Amino acid sequence: MRADAKRNYDRIVEVARMAFRERGYDTSLDQIAKDAGVGPGTLYRHFPTRDDLIDAVMKAWVDHVEETTDKALTHEGGPREVLLNWFEEYVRLISVHKGGPAKITGAMGDEASPIRSKCQVLQSAGGRVLDRLREEDAVRDDVTPLEVARLVGGIAAVADQSGLEPAAVRPMLEVVADGLMK
Amino acid sequence: MRADAKRNYDRIVEVARMAFRERGYDTSLDQIAKDAGVGPGTLYRHFPTRDDLIDAVMKAWVDHVEETTDKALTHEGGPREVLLNWFEEYVRLISVHKGGPAKITGAMGDEASPIRSKCQVLQSAGGRVLDRLREEDAVRDDVTPLEVARLVGGIAAVADQSGLEPAAVRPMLEVVADGLMK
DNA sequence: CGACAATACGGAGACTATCTCCGTTTAGCA
DNA sequence: TGCTAAACGGAGATAGTCTCCGTATTGTCG
Incomplete structure (x- = not known):
């Protein structure tokens, strides 16, 4: 895994952890991507489904x-x-x-x-x-x-x-x- | 309540009953409206929120x-x-x-x-x-x-x-x- | 019976979220 | 330093929610 990929992956998981804790599992994924400073495409490449992201968290x-x-x-x-x-x-x-x-x-x-x-x-x-x-x-x-x-x-x-x-x-x-x- | 209003109200509730049973409470309300042969406006006037419709059902x-x-x-x-x-x-x-x-x-x-x-x-x-x-x-x-x-x-x-x-x-x-x- | 006021209708469209495609950028190696 | 595979990210397609408002219908009253 490339360094920039890992960086983004980790940031997304970290932001998602907070988001899930505060707003529940049905919170907007595009918003999580935005908060993590990446495009939605990046998030969905790493985590094709919502459950994949939950799993990582x-x-x-x-x-x-x-x-x-x-x-x-x-x-x-x-x-x-x-x-x-x-x-x-x-x-x-x-x-x-x-x-x-x-x-x-x-x-x-x-x-x-x-x-x-x-x-x-x-x-x-x-x-x-x-x-x-x-x-x-x-x-x-x-x-x-x-x-x-x-x-x-x-x-x-x-x-x-x-x-x-x-x-x-x-x-x-x-x-x-x-x-x-x- | 006007006769046409009651007619539509009843049809919506009936269609919603089936829809909820088969597809769950998170099914599309616009689709229920369509299946009942009314516009979304009519559905949302009778039932401002999803829960109001559930309540009626x-x-x-x-x-x-x-x-x-x-x-x-x-x-x-x-x-x-x-x-x-x-x-x-x-x-x-x-x-x-x-x-x-x-x-x-x-x-x-x-x-x-x-x-x-x-x-x-x-x-x-x-x-x-x-x-x-x-x-x-x-x-x-x-x-x-x-x-x-x-x-x-x-x-x-x-x-x-x-x-x-x-x-x-x-x-x-x-x-x-x-x-x-x- | 006919006209009118009140009521109801319903679709266009604004808004939001999901998810994809693909042109652009960048990391890491030779 | 230059190349290529990998990663990026935003534009946009799709779908659901909900509102606004011009149009149509009802039922009543003269």
């Missing part, structure tokens, strides 16, 4: 998911607390951008989605937490990680769209957690 | 909600079955149009939403079911009808966006139901 975020999961696994307290803590972290993780929860949860299980790899990272992260709790025989085992991701993702999507405070989300996560406990 | 649907709730209340079986049955009906009710679950659940608790009255109908319907189950002391009482609506609505939104079969939705509803039982 999420690259750095993946490391953060791994790290957060590790922390959640060492969380003190009983199984219910570990699960709830993970749920809260999960909601926070997928809510970094406006529209993120709906986007990510909607793409889950979709083989063809450009952000598929990100969803898999999340899903396996959740799987690790569930496995750990199942070792303790604390969580029912007729529910898949995908279903759990959808349950919590659904709550996050609603919270995101309705602009709910974390305190308002908590009771709903508790219902799901209780429903999952043995 | 939902008018008839309200009766259906009441009716469905009555049936759910007389459902045979234990409390868990009654609750699950209601959840499934609820999901079906808000999924009549593509994008409906997200739209309706997102508007819940929003005082200014044009479809606010529809949400309240749904919420009070859910409240009736919960009240009935609480009489039997079957359901925990630290959860509000609004929270339950958001939990189930979140699942419906995810299912709608991912195109899930009812059979795939059921286990998730079970988790929420179990989490709500005492």
Whole structure:
């Protein structure tokens, strides 16, 4: 990749990150190009579709998911607390951008989605937490990680769209957690 | 209202109903106007915003909600079955149009939403079911009808966006139901 | 019945966003 | 330094939203 290409690529991703965070995933791409100081052609060459740009913005975020999961696994307290803590972290993780929860949860299980790899990272992260709790025989085992991701993702999507405070989300996560406990 | 105005109004609503069902709430309004045989001006005079049109389309649907709730209340079986049955009906009710679950659940608790009255109908319907189950002391009482609506609505939104079969939705509803039982 | 005022109609067009094409510019190598 | 492949970016095609306003229709009243 040529130096000027990389420069522009990085600038676009950086501008897009801010734009998505502040204005949501449906913000104007031409505006992002303008803010990044490039023409729309440049943006669309690097990122043929909106999802390709979203995917690029999420690259750095993946490391953060791994790290957060590790922390959640060492969380003190009983199984219910570990699960709830993970749920809260999960909601926070997928809510970094406006529209993120709906986007990510909607793409889950979709083989063809450009952000598929990100969803898999999340899903396996959740799987690790569930496995750990199942070792303790604390969580029912007729529910898949995908279903759990959808349950919590659904709550996050609603919270995101309705602009709910974390305190308002908590009771709903508790219902799901209780429903999952043995 | 003049006779010709009513004629056009009704045609627009009818065409919109089909369009929303088939192509989702983000389908072109100009196209709906064209299909209804009117100019865009006519559509936008009757329905200044997209939500106003959605609201009109939902008018008839309200009766259906009441009716469905009555049936759910007389459902045979234990409390868990009654609750699950209601959840499934609820999901079906808000999924009549593509994008409906997200739209309706997102508007819940929003005082200014044009479809606010529809949400309240749904919420009070859910409240009736919960009240009935609480009489039997079957359901925990630290959860509000609004929270339950958001939990189930979140699942419906995810299912709608991912195109899930009812059979795939059921286990998730079970988790929420179990989490709500005492 | 005929005329008129109020009401409704609908299309042209302004505005905004998406996305492409292609002539121009530039980086990096020989 | 000069060449070529790569990258740039803006003009413009396409499509959706929404408004304005001249035209047409309705229904009433004399």
